[in-house]
Amino acid sequence: MIDREMKTTINNWILQGKEAFLLTGARQIGKTYLIRECLKESKYDYIALNFIERPELVELFENATNAQDLLMRLSLITDKQLNKGNTIIFFDEIQEFKDIVTRIKFLVEEGSYRYIMSGSLLGVELNDLRSAPVGYLRIEDMYPLTVKEFMKAVGIKENILEMLEECYKKQQPVDEFVHKKMLDVFYLYLIVGGMPEAVAVYTQTNDLARVAAVHQKIMRLYKADFTKYETNYKLKLREIYDSMPGQLDSKNKRFKINTLGKGLNYDRVANDFLWLKDAGVAIPVYNINEPKLPLIISENRNLFKLFFSDVGILTNQYSDQVKIAILNKEKSINNGALFENVVAQELLANGFNLYYFNNKKQGELDFVIELDGKVTPLEIKSGKDYKKHSALVNVLKDKNYEIEKAYIFSEGNVETKGQKIYMPIYMIMFLKNTELKNTIYKIDLSGL
Numbered sequence: 354m355i356d357r358e359m360k361t362t363i364n365n366w367i368l369q370g371k372e373a374f375l376l377t378g379a380r381q382i383g384k385t386y387l388i389r390e391c392l393k394e395s396k397y398d399y400i401a402l403n404f405i406e407r408p409e410l411v412e413l414f415e416n417a418t419n420a421q422d423l424l425m426r427l428s429l430i431t432d433k434q435l436n437k438g439n440t441i442i443f444f445d446e447i448q449e450f451k452d453i454v455t456r457i458k459f460l461v462e463e464g465s466y467r468y469i470m471s472g473s474l475l476g477v478e479l480n481d482l483r484s485a486p487v488g489y490l491r492i493e494d495m496y497p498l499t500v501k502e503f504m505k506a507v508g509i510k511e512n513i514l515e516m517l518e519e520c521y522k523k524q525q526p527v528d529e530f531v532h533k534k535m536l537d538v539f540y541l542y543l544i545v546g547g548m549p550e551a552v553a554v555y556t557q558t559n560d561l562a563r564v565a566a567v568h569q570k571i572m573r574l575y576k577a578d579f580t581k582y583e584t585n586y587k588l589k590l591r592e593i594y595d596s597m598p599g600q601l602d603s604k605n606k607r608f609k610i611n612t613l614g615k616g617l618n619y620d621r622v623a624n625d626f627l628w629l630k631d632a633g634v635a636i637p638v639y640n641i642n643e644p645k646l647p648l649i650i651s652e653n654r655n656l657f658k659l660f661f662s663d664v665g666i667l668t669n670q671y672s673d674q675v676k677i678a679i680l681n682k683e684k685s686i687n688n689g690a691l692f693e694n695v696v697a698q699e700l701l702a703n704g705f706n707l708y709y710f711n712n713k714k715q716g717e718l719d720f721v722i723e724l725d726g727k728v729t730p731l732e733i734k735s736g737k738d739y740k741k742h743s744a745l746v747n748v749l750k751d752k753n754y755e756i757e758k759a760y761i762f763s764e765g766n767v768e769t770k771g772q773k774i775y776m777p778i779y780m781i782m783f784l785k786n787t788e789l790k791n792t793i794y795k796i797d798l799s800g801l
Contacts, residue, residue, distance in 0.1 A: 354390055355498070355502070355506050355549055355552060355553060356502065356505050356506070357383065357387055357495075357498070357502060358499075358501075358502065359376070359387060359493065359495050360387060360390075360391060362493055363376070363388060363391045363469075364391055364394075364395070366491070367391060367392070367395045367397065367441070367469075368395075370467065370491065371461075371467075372461060372489055372490055372491050373457045373460070373461050373467070373468040373469070373470065373489060373490045373491070374468070374469045374470065374490075374491050374493070375447070375469075375470045375471070375472065375490060375491070375492045375493070376388060376469075376470070376471050376493050376495055377471070377472055377473065377492060377493070377494055377495065377633075378473065378494055378495035378633045379473060379496075379497075379632060379633030379634050379662050380473050380571075380574055380575065380578070380632075380633075381548055381549075381550065381571045381574065382495055382496065382497050382548065382549065382633075383495070383549035383550075384471040384472075384495055385445050385446075385471050386549070387495075388443060388445075388469060388471055389401065389443070392441060392443060395441075397439055397440070397441050398433070398434075398436055398439050398440045398441070399441040399442070399443055400431050400433045400435070400440065400441075400442055400443065401443040402427075402430075402431070402442070402443065402444055402445065403445040403446050404444065404445065404446045404447055404448075404449035404450055405445075405446040405449055406446075407430075408449070409430075410430075410450070411449060411450045413426050413427075413430070414450055414452070414453070414456050415450075415452070417456070419459065420459040420460050420462065420463035421463070423456065423459070423460065424460075424463070424465065424466075427442070435465075435466065437465045437466065438465070438466075440466050441466065441467050441468070441469060442466050442467070442468050442469075443468075443469050443470070443471075444468065444469075444470045444471075445470070445471045445472075446471065446472060447470050447471070447472035448472040448473050453470070453472075454490065457470070457489065457490060458489045458490075461489045461490075462489075473632060473633065494633075496547070496633075496662070496698065496701065496702045497546060497547030497548050497549075497662060497663040497665075497698065498546075498547030498548075498549065498552055499547065499698070499699060499702050499782060500539065500542060500695065500699060500779055500781065500782040501514065501782040502547070503538075503542050503545070503547055503552060504535075504538055504542075504779075504782075506552050506556055507541065507552075507555070507556060509535075509538065513531065516531075517531075517779075517780065517783075518783050520767055520780075521767070521776065521780050521783040522783075524767055524769050524774060525767060526766045526767045526768070527766055527767060527777065529766070532766055532777060535777065535779045536682075536764060536777070536778075536779065538779070539695075539778055539779040540679060540680055540682060541680065542664070542665075542695070543664055543665075543668055543679055543688070543691045543695070544561060544564070544665065544668050544676050544679060544680060545561075545564055545665050546568070546663045546664050546665015546666060546667075546668070546669075547663050547664070547665065547698070548567065548568070548571060548663055548665060548666070550567050550571075551564050551567040551568060551571075551665055554567055561673075561676065562673075564665070565669055565673075568665055568666055568669035569669065571666065572666060572669070575594070575634055576591060576594070578632070579591045579594065582628060586624070586628075588624065588625045588628060589613055589614075589622060589625050590625055590628060590629060592613050593613065593622075593625055593626065593629060593635075593659075594629065594634070594635070596612060596613065597635070597659055597660075597661060597667075598667060598670050598690075600612070600659065601658070601659075601660065601667070601690040601693075601694070602687075602690055605711065605717060606658045606689075606690060606693065607640075607656060607657070607658055607711075608657055608658060608659045610622060610655075618655075619654070619655035620655075623654075626657075626659070629659075633662055634661075634662050635659050635660065635661065635662060636659070636660040636661070636662060636697045636698065636701055636707065637657045637658070637659055637660075637707070638657060638658040638659075638660065638697055638707040638708060638709050638720065639652050639653060639654055639656070639657045639707070639708055639709075640652070640653040640656035640657060640708070640709060640710070640711060641708045641709070641721060643710070643712075643753075643754070644710050644718070644721050644728050644730065644748060644754050644756065645728060645753075645754060646723065646726075646727075646728055647723070648706065648708050648721060648722075648723055648728065649706065656711075658693075658697075658709060660693065660694045660697040660698070661694055662698070663698070664691055664694045664695050664698065667690070667691065667694055668691065679691070684737075687735065687736075689733070689734075689735045689736075691735070692733045692734075692735045692762070692778055693719060693720075693733050695778070695781065696719075696720060696731065696733050696762065696781050697720075699781045699782060699784070700720065700722060700781075700784070703784065703785045703786075704785075704786065705722045705723070705724075705786075706722070706723070707720065707722070708720065708721045708722070709721060710730070710748070712744075714747075715744055715747040715748055715751070716743055716744025716747060717744050718730045718731070718732065718744055718745060718748060719731060719732050719733045720733070723786075724784070724786060725786055725787050727756075727757055727758075728754065728755075728756055729756070729758065729759060729760065730745055730748060730749075730756065730759040730760075731759070731760050731761075731762065731784075732745050732759065732760070732761045732762070733761075733762050733763075733778070734761060734762070734763040734764075735763070735764070735778075736763075737764075739761060739763035739764070739765055739775070740761075740765075740775075742761065745759055745761070745773070749772050749773075756772070757772065758772045758773075758774055759772060759773055759774070760774050760775075760776055760784070761773060761774070761775045761776070762776050762777070762778045762780070762781055763775065763776075763777070763778060764777070764778060765777065767780075
């Protein structure tokens, strides 16, 4: 079994969770498999019910008048005994039933069993989940394998990862031999990506052709979803998705809406991009007007870059010859879009809101994030001239922004020059906000 960090979260819920639990994310990222494995390893009885495999479940839910009625119906369609206080009920592919939130609230209130769910946020189908009553439903987002998870999957030992993290924290160079090996693994990640089936096929066979076949299968599944929702909601999902590789190959990588058709503007296709984002197949990075806190207030939603949810899906659309050239680190290949795609994936998985900055006078910053309460620019460099970054210099010396430091991720080793911290591209896996230990704040009203 591929080691996923989400496993700890699920196991903790199995041990002590009271509210219902929903694991969501794009199709084919291993949600169902992970939940089943965690349930198997636990001491609890469980039953698994899939809304796609058993479409009659939708009617069963819809016609139930209350929690007791629903539980009686559930007991009739399963061959397993439901044991109060011990059985966990696993509902899979819940996007097939739009009103699941209301039913889950009633079931949680009834209290006989606990409920864990898996589903894909396919467009508008489960948007209401985000407004579920507090205390009834816990939602966790899952993504393709991160760089760190991939490294573990292909055999990088924990002590090596710990050593790398120590170098990151202390801003010390990595041993050159280790550094080169980690770059090799990172370049392999560019081709294999983080879809669990693709990673499993690679670790079992080392056959990139079979990995590509997995990617192609996943893309067919995605496009089948596109066809269904394009018909129902008059969306341009396939056109947008098919144009993404070319858009990312452009100079500033900003998505140009007018390439989809004459006279189109963002307002007319906003729901299309929202669908791709909510379905977990695309990652938007929005433009900000200035790199000042809070970043969200200067967000410009009609200017954005659009990355793939998994870099392996992107490189799968390249020729076999280009893939081999990437693995061989041939200088003729521009890996800028691939490096940035991985960074977008890692930042999203680590809980950051994603932005970039572009100003005619100062230039463009690839990413801007809020790191430990500070505005932090990130420059992503795939070439040898990674120490050339005029836009970053312009922003750092602008006193209006008061930026303390910036990170440059590239093939180079760890190095610090004033406000600029150079990091190997694979160390993007360590860029996280420090977890707050004390969130208690008591206002002092004495003297009023």
